[in-house]
Amino acid sequence: MTRRLEAMLWALALALALGGWLRWRAAEPDAAPLSEALAAAPAPPARVPRARLEEAARLVAAGNPFRLERAPAPIGFGAPAVPGMPGMPDGPPVFAPPPPPRPELRITGIVGPPWQAMLEGVPGRQEAVVVRRGDVLGDLRVRSVTRESAVIAGPDTTWTLTVRRPWQ
Secondary structure, rough: EEEEHHHHHHHHHHHHHHHHHHHHHHHOOOOHHHHHHHHHHOOOOOOOOOOHHHHHHHEEEEEEOOOOOOOOOOOOOOOOOOOEEEEEEEOOOOOOOOOOOOOOOOEEEEEEEOEEEEEEEOOOOOEEEEOOOOOOOOOEEEHHHHHHEEEEOOOOOEEEEEEEEOOO
């Protein structure tokens, strides 16, 4: 029974494949012949006289199309900044370099009493440093060390650091 069913399915698949191939062979392309496509193309646009184009360019440039007021800027771009020039009463702004990056300080442990902290991320040091109250490390000063935290003061920042626990 199953051999007969398998043979019928194979015959049906072969018939469908043959029908598809015959239909593909008899199909005609939908594209129009090349001569019809060329005949349907639009004619090239008419040329505009050069004098008319130059006049239009002058009109557009005179109108400052990229400014909201459609008027020239009060100060020319690329012009040297001179004190007293409109829009720059004091001359060009002075460049101030960015401040140095702040260190990423971490406390890995606190022992005591007297309380001492293991401080990591100190500039110029690769390993952890043991610090206590009053120690100075470059620009950093250790203000206090308690059983839970340490206070480190820098030139522009004060850190209150705690020992990091696994769930924090």
